[in-house]
Amino acid sequence: MKRTTSRPEDAHQAALLRLLRDGGRSRAELADVVDLSRSKLNVELDRLVELGLAEQDGLAASRGGRRSSRVRLSPMTRFAGIDIGATSIDVAVTNGELEVLGHLSEECDIREGPAVVLDQALNLVGRLRQDGVFTELNGVGIGLPGPVSFAEGVPVVPPIMPGWDRYPVRETISQELGCLAMVDNDVNIMALGELHAGLARHVEDFLLVKIGTGIGCGIVVDGKIYRGVSGSAGDIGHIRVDDLGPVCACGNSGCLEAYFGGAALAREAAAVARSGGSPYLAERLAATGVVTAQDVAAAAAQGDAGAIGLIRDGGRRVGQVLASLVSFFNPGLVIIGGGVARLGHILLAEIRSVVYRRSLPLATGNLPIVLSEMGETAGVIGAVRLISDHVYSA
Structure with a gap:
């Protein structure tokens, strides 16, 4: 694939691109929100058009005088999120x-190793290319389920990623x-997804708690991800x-994840099924040989006391x-997401309590402590937000 190299040349152009990322605007509207003279603004916008990063988009409605021209991002721009x-x-x-x-x-299966899993991811990107979604990419953002050295772009001793x-x-x-x-x-990319298109769109300081196979927390401060010195914050x-x-x-021993990550919940659910504490889970275990978080959610929805007890116990520990964290950080919002979070309002109620x-x-x-409404899209939206922030920087 052809490499796309155009980048903004200065901080003014980068700021304009980030504003246009939220939708096309007239030059007059941009002048209202950027600290540039009208002539300097027009120079920077014209340069973005020359670079192929933006294009003219007709005329805006009159604001009482001469109609201002509109500018939008190039329709050829494409970002991928993995x-x-x-x-x-995803x-x-x-x-x-x-x-x-x-x-x-x-x-x-992340345990199959990087060669297999990354090849699978690249094949999915290739299918979207074959479907005509893009011909070349301006950038790609990737999220991994483990500690990452952000500066180097590599995972570091990830517990569930041999x-x-x-x-x-x-x-x-x-x-x-x-x-x-x-x-x-x-x-972190889920938190960026919530910041861009989810419940945190208008919140500068919040926590995103993901409860899935593992448990982690995205920390957003002043609208930016806080990663810590080495990238292990959260x-x-x-x-x-x-x-x-x-x-x-x-x-x-005794980590939160060992009590209420996906594998831990499956382990405890199987134990409850074998002990006779949950007829529904016992039936699932007998039929399939395993029980999952989805089985626990389905059992709880039917009022199964054993399943409800598992959810409440896990919610208590997360809480x-x-x-x-809430007493230490004082966030404006807490969002609960991830696969296990689909256990729903029984879990949310216990955490809140x-x-x-x-x-x-x-x-x-x-x-507010709320369940994410983005489902499976939070991660990929956050990944493209991550790479677009980088591309739209000087």
Whole structure:
């Protein structure tokens, strides 16, 4: 694929591109929100058109004088988002305004290693290319379900990703697709997705808690992801909640993830089924040999006491950790997402109860704790937001 190299030449052009990412505007409207003279603004916009990053888009409605011309991002701009989870891959391609033009997903097994999984992801991108969604890409964002060195674009000792340690994911994807690439952990890109198109669109400081195969937290401060010094900020799944708890995938005992990650929930659900504590789960275990988080959700929806108990116990432990985070960080919003979060309002009610009871009243007085409404699109939208932020920078 041909490499697209056009980038803004200065901070003014980058700021204009980020404004246009939210939709085309007239030159007069842009002049209202940028700190540039009208002549300097027109010079920068004309240069963006010359670079192929933007184009003229007719005339705007009159504001009492001469009609101003409209400008929009180039309709040829294309970004790809690749959201790799422990058990699935989602791939989407968007235009410059991050509107999804094509979206595909498949089951995967992260334990098969980087060569197999990345090849599967690239095949999905290739299918979207064959479908005519794009001919070349301006950039690709990738999310991985483990700790990532953001500066290097590599996973670092990821507990549930054997064979991935320091694998050159960013370099591999960039070379294969012929464009810029950025890599972050899956929770951070979900938080970016919520910031761009979800419940956090108008919130500058919030937490996104993902409960899936693993548990993590995306931290957004002043509208930007906070990653910490080395990129490991928000790894709350490995906060210890019980010194004598079960062994976690990270090798320690009693981690939150060892109690309520996807594998832990399946383990506990099977135990409840075998003990006779849940007729529904016992039936599923007998029929399929396994029980899943989806089975627990279905059982709870039918009023199964054993399943409801599992959800409440997990929600209580998540709430305990989250209460400490809320008192420390004082966010304006907490969003709960991920596959296990589809357990729904029983889980949400338990988390809310613990957080509101245990956190400082000043921190929780106006704090919404809500379930994500983006479903499977939060990750891919966040991934394209990540790479577009990079491309639309000087």
